[in-house]
Amino acid sequence: MKGRKVRYYLKDSFLHNQHEKNAGSKARNDVEAILISEGYKGLEIKVDNWYQMNFFKAQQHKYSATKSVFDQLGLGDELVIQFPIIHHTFLIAQLIKQAQKRGAKFYLLIHDIETLRHAAGSEVKLRHKLRNYFQEKKAMMSVDGIIVHNDIMKGVLANQGFPVDKMVSLEIFDYLIPNFQEKSLPQKEQAIIVAGNLNPTKSGYLYSLPENPAYNLYGVGYDESRALNNITYFGAFMPDDLPAALEGSFGLVWDGDSSETCQGTYGNYLRFNNSHKASLYLAAGFPLVVWKQSALSHFVLENGCGIAVESLHDLKETIDNLSDTDYQDLVDNAKRVGQEIRDGHYLKTALTHLK
Structure with a gap:
C-alpha cells in the first residue's frame, strides 16, 4: 500500500507536430505547466498511432493504454484530466469507476464540450451522439469534480443533470508568456x-x-x-x-x-x-x-x-x-x-x- 496520496495529471499529448502555428496545444501545455508548478506529477498515456487502426482495434488500444495509467492510482490519489481526452475511449467512465473503488479521485478540466458546441447547431449524426454520450456525458457524470469555463456553462450543465456542487468555474483561461515584455500602450485609434x-x-x-x-x-x-x-x-x-x-x-x-x-x-x-x-x-x-x-x-x-x-x-x-x-x-x-x-x-x- 502507498503511504500518502499523490496529485497527478494525465499527460495526454497530440500525435501531430507540436510546432504548428496555431493554438491547438497552447491551452493544454499551459495547464500542464501550471499543474506542475502546483506540485502535480504527470502520468503519461502512451499510445501508438491509432489513427492507422480500424475503429475496434483503436478503441481496444486506447482502453488498454488508459487502464495502465489508471491502474497506478491508489487510495487518496487525485488525477486531473484535460477534457476532452485526446486519446479517448468509449469505456472511460468504467475505468474511472474502477479506480474510484480503490479510493482514487478524478477531476476534469473542460476545454470543449461537443454537446454544447452543437446545442444550437445543425443535426448531429447518430455516431457523434453516441460518442458524446459515452465519452462526454458518462465521463463527466462519473468524476468527483469538474472545472468548467464559467457560471453560464455551469448553469447549462446543471440543467442537464450535472451536480452543481461538483462544478467550479474557471472564469477565464490562463495564458503563459515566456519572457514577457510589456509593450508600449495601445491607442484607441489603432486597428x-x-x-x-x-x-x-x-x-x-x-x-x-x-x-x-x-x-x-x-x-x-x-x-x-x-x-x-x-x-x-x-x-x-x-x-x-x-x-x-x-x-x-x-x-x-x-x-x-x-x-x-x-x-x-x-x-x-x-x-x-x-x-x-x-x-x-x-x-x-x-x-x-x-x-x-x-x-x-x-x-x-x-x-x-x-x-x-x-x-x-x-x-x-x-x-x-x-x-x-x-x-x-x-x-x-x-x-x-x-x-x-x-x-x-x-x-x-x-x-x-x-x-
Whole structure:
C-alpha cells in the first residue's frame, strides 16, 4: 500500500507536430505547466498511432493504454484530466469507476464540450451522439469534480443533470508568456486585433466586415484573395511568439459567418464557452471586444477590461463614444487581469475549490 496520496495529471499529448502555428496545444501545455508548478506529477498515456487502426482495434488500444495509467492510482490519489481526452475511449467512465473503488479521485478540466458546441447547431449524426454520450456525458457524470469555463456553462450543465456542487468555474483561461515584455500602450485609434483560426468556415464574418474600424489579422487559414480594404494580414505565428507581434487597440472575440451577430455552430458556442483568444489578448495587455450575448461578456464587464457589442456594425460608434480616460481605464484593467492570466491565477484558484 502507498503511504500518502499523490496529485497527478494525465499527460495526454497530440500525435501531430507540436510546432504548428496555431493554438491547438497552447491551452493544454499551459495547464500542464501550471499543474506542475502546483506540485502535480504527470502520468503519461502512451499510445501508438491509432489513427492507422480500424475503429475496434483503436478503441481496444486506447482502453488498454488508459487502464495502465489508471491502474497506478491508489487510495487518496487525485488525477486531473484535460477534457476532452485526446486519446479517448468509449469505456472511460468504467475505468474511472474502477479506480474510484480503490479510493482514487478524478477531476476534469473542460476545454470543449461537443454537446454544447452543437446545442444550437445543425443535426448531429447518430455516431457523434453516441460518442458524446459515452465519452462526454458518462465521463463527466462519473468524476468527483469538474472545472468548467464559467457560471453560464455551469448553469447549462446543471440543467442537464450535472451536480452543481461538483462544478467550479474557471472564469477565464490562463495564458503563459515566456519572457514577457510589456509593450508600449495601445491607442484607441489603432486597428482591432483578430488572432486565431481565420478560415472562412469559422471566421466567415471577416469577409463581410463594415468599412470601419480597421482590422489587423494574425493566424492561419486566411483567404487573402477575399481581403477587404480595411484589413491588414500579418501572417501566422507560434503561440508563444504571438503576443509580442500583436498591434492594435482591442482584441476581438467573435465567431461565425456574420458581422451582425455571432451565429452558427461556432458563433452560438460563445454563449457558453471561454474563447482562448480572449486570454491571449488580455495577457498581451489589450482590452477586449466581445459579443454582448457571449458568456465572456459577464467577465469582461465585471472586470472593466473591455466592451461588449451586439454587432460589429456598432463597434466604430461604441469606440468613438469612449473618452480617452474611459479607454485608459480599460487598458489598465486589461493589464491587471493580464498579469493574473500570465501568472496562472485562474487555474490555481479553481484547483483550490475542487472537493
